[in-house]
Amino acid sequence: MADKVGIEVSVAIGDAVKLARADVVAAYPITPQTHIVEHLAELVASGELDAAYIPVESEHSAMSACLGAAATGARVFTATAGQGLELMHEVVYVASSMQLPMVMTVANRALSAPLSVWGDHSDVMSVRDVGWIQIFTENGQEVVDNVLCAFRIAEDRRVLLPVMVHLDGFHLSHMIEPILFPEQAEVDRFLPPNQYPFPLDTAKPVTMGAFAPPVIYSETKKAQEVNIRASQEVIIECWREFGDAFGRYYSPVEGYHSEDARVLLLTMGSFSETAMTAIDRMRDDGKSVGLVRLRLWRPFPFEEIRRAVKEAEVLIVVDRALSFGGPGGPVCSEVRSALYGEAKRPKVVSFVGGLGGRDISLDGFEAIVSRGMEIAETGSEREFEMFGVRE
Amino acid sequence: MADKGELIEIRWHGRGGQGAVTSAELLAQAAVSEGKYAHAFPSFGPERRGAPVLAFVRIDAMKPLKIRAEITEPDIVVVLDPGLLQIIDVTSGLKAGGMVVLNTRKQAEQIKQEFGINCPLATVDATGIARELLGVPITNTTMVGAVLRASGVVKLESLIEPLKHRFGRLAERNINSMKRAYDETLIKE
Numbered sequence: 001m002a003d004k005v006g007i008e009v010s011v012a013i014g015d016a017v018k019l020a021r022a023d024v025v026a027a028y029p030i031t032p033q034t035h036i037v038e039h040l041a042e043l044v045a046s047g048e049l050d051a052a053y054i055p056v057e058s059e060h061s062a063m064s065a066c067l068g069a070a071a072t073g074a075r076v077f078t079a080t081a082g083q084g085l086e087l088m089h090e091v092v093y094v095a096s097s098m099q100l101p102m103v104m105t106v107a108n109r110a111l112s113a114p115l116s117v118w119g120d121h122s123d124v125m126s127v128r129d130v131g132w133i134q135i136f137t138e139n140g141q142e143v144v145d146n147v148l149c150a151f152r153i154a155e156d157r158r159v160l161l162p163v164m165v166h167l168d169g170f171h172l173s174h175m176i177e178p179i180l181f182p183e184q185a186e187v188d189r190f191l192p193p194n195q196y197p198f199p200l201d202t203a204k205p206v207t208m209g210a211f212a213p214p215v216i217y218s219e220t221k222k223a224q225e226v227n228i229r230a231s232q233e234v235i236i237e238c239w240r241e242f243g244d245a246f247g248r249y250y251s252p253v254e255g256y257h258s259e260d261a262r263v264l265l266l267t268m269g270s271f272s273e274t275a276m277t278a279i280d281r282m283r284d285d286g287k288s289v290g291l292v293r294l295r296l297w298r299p300f301p302f303e304e305i306r307r308a309v310k311e312a313e314v315l316i317v318v319d320r321a322l323s324f325g326g327p328g329g330p331v332c333s334e335v336r337s338a339l340y341g342e343a344k345r346p347k348v349v350s351f352v353g354g355l356g357g358r359d360i361s362l363d364g365f366e367a368i369v370s371r372g373m374e375i376a377e378t379g380s381e382r383e384f385e386m387f388g389v390r391e
Numbered sequence: 392m393a394d395k396g397e398l399i400e401i402r403w404h405g406r407g408g409q410g411a412v413t414s415a416e417l418l419a420q421a422a423v424s425e426g427k428y429a430h431a432f433p434s435f436g437p438e439r440r441g442a443p444v445l446a447f448v449r450i451d452a453m454k455p456l457k458i459r460a461e462i463t464e465p466d467i468v469v470v471l472d473p474g475l476l477q478i479i480d481v482t483s484g485l486k487a488g489g490m491v492v493l494n495t496r497k498q499a500e501q502i503k504q505e506f507g508i509n510c511p512l513a514t515v516d517a518t519g520i521a522r523e524l525l526g527v528p529i530t531n532t533t534m535v536g537a538v539l540r541a542s543g544v545v546k547l548e549s550l551i552e553p554l555k556h557r558f559g560r561l562a563e564r565n566i567n568s569m570k571r572a573y574d575e576t577l578i579k580e
Binding site: 003004005006007008168170171172174175176177178270271273274276277359360361362 | 415416419420421422423424426428429430431432433456457458459460461463553
């Protein structure tokens with residue numbers, strides 16, 4: 001087993017895609033994702049990665065090129081962020097609806113206007129319903145591991161769906177941190193070659209993405225919905241086998257001192273790490289606080305969330321995106337939905353913070369917990385509160 | 392310092408183009424190569440050449456780092472450009488017992504008086520060393536030498552590989568600059 005290396009997370013993603021032996025990379029650079037595809041361009045140019053790198057003039061074209069490449073049975077990778085994901089948007093639906101497996105890392109970024117290159121989950125929420133499997137990561141190691149898992153999940157004959165691996169822009173994409181890379185032979189054992197069952201082939205023509213009149217459209221959408229829900233079992237199986245092979249296990253919902261906690265925080269993405277340290281501090285002060293981290297955003301792990309929070313009295317959900325004029329944090333909405341029918345459930349409090357790259361510090365998480373407990377006690381007139389905003 | 396198993400937080404002050412981010416990255420890589428937990432990151436955003444920038448390093452010999460926020464209470468502050476003292480309070484948030492490592496030609500005593508710095512101050516003429524050995528006034532790798540001398544946060548040898556990897560044929564000059572600064576850094580309590 002090799003040693004950990006100190007490496008920028010974006011560069012490590014490029015190396016993970018190389019270990020996965022991607023065949024085609026089509027991407028357009030955009031902050032804070034640029035270093036990922038820059039490094040892949042270098043790997044392809046130097047011959048270290050035997051892949052076609054398709055330079056395109058926009059993200060819309062990047063995703064279009066990925067669709068075509070995936071339809072031939074190639075192993076396909078792209079990356080984007082923020083406005084790039086927005087420009088790509090209409091084609092993103094096509095990848096999942098046509099059951100074309102591919103992997104896209106999204107270096108999560110705020111949306112304009114005002115222009116912000118910094119991180120939050122606004123871009124994620126705009127693609128919530130596109131039908132991709134979506135996985136969140138908290139550190140560089142998790143990104144590398146989950147890029148490898150994502151290819152295997154996407155290409156599994158039982159799934160055949162595209163997978164997004166989300167990493168927080170800058171807070172994760174631009175960190176230099178210790179990462180352990182598996183050996184090529186280990187990756188090859190874990191991730192067999194892509195065997196897409198219906199590749200484009202002039203000798204055996206197939207129709208893809210056909211026109212669907214009302215008589216068949218609903219049936220195709222139902223099939224898609226059944227398929228993505230069923231993928232959860234394959235995702236869990238893949239994570240278990242990854243853990244058995246590499247010693248690092250992942251689950252749709254993960255806890256941190258959550259089992260006996262009276263008050264639970266719930267976070268998604270790299271801020272979970274800061275939240276963990278804040279939890280340590282609060283527990284040292286004798287507070288009964290824990291953390292639940294949502295790793296699998298789509299398909300949404302309803303049962304796992306219910307199980308993880310059912311013994312708590314208060315559940316404080318911290319979102320990094322807004323639903324304007326809506327119920328507040330998008331993650332909190334999902335969690336509230338999941339718990340609505342439960343006889344025994346915690347009081348749920350919604351906070352939105354960390355927008356456009358603003359840190360939530362250790363003190364910040366402590367303040368969120370105190371305020372959240374206060375709201376749970378006395379109630380609030382608002383659907384949610386924004387944390388750390390000057391009013 | 393980091394061998395005690397305590398978290399060490401280092402904040403770098405430089406100007407865009409001086410390589411503060413690279414210094415932070417190299418230091419973290421050296422710490423990781425020693426089996427420590429470390430991470431480095433810039434003050435995120437579209438940096439402009441000449442504008443004040445920040446970079447951050449955390450090193451912990453014992454525990455994985457579970458925090459992703461800028462360093463507001465550093466143990467060590469490194470200043471690549473002496474002119475920054477005129478416009479920024481570089482000691483902002485510095486922990487009790489913390490230290491400033493400064494690129495300057497002036498005497499530490501004079502700097503302490505002029506800017507009211509009360510903590511230990513390590514000084515070295517990094518610009519002079521960089522001009523002489525690198526041919527350019529880019530002080531980042533030179534100042535890494537000063538930080539190592541002042542704090543012992545990682546071993547000098549641990550920087551050699553990261554420098555070679557980063558600078559290729561220019562590595563040797565950078566290594567020499569770092570070593571020279573290591574030798575010439577003066578510490579005023």
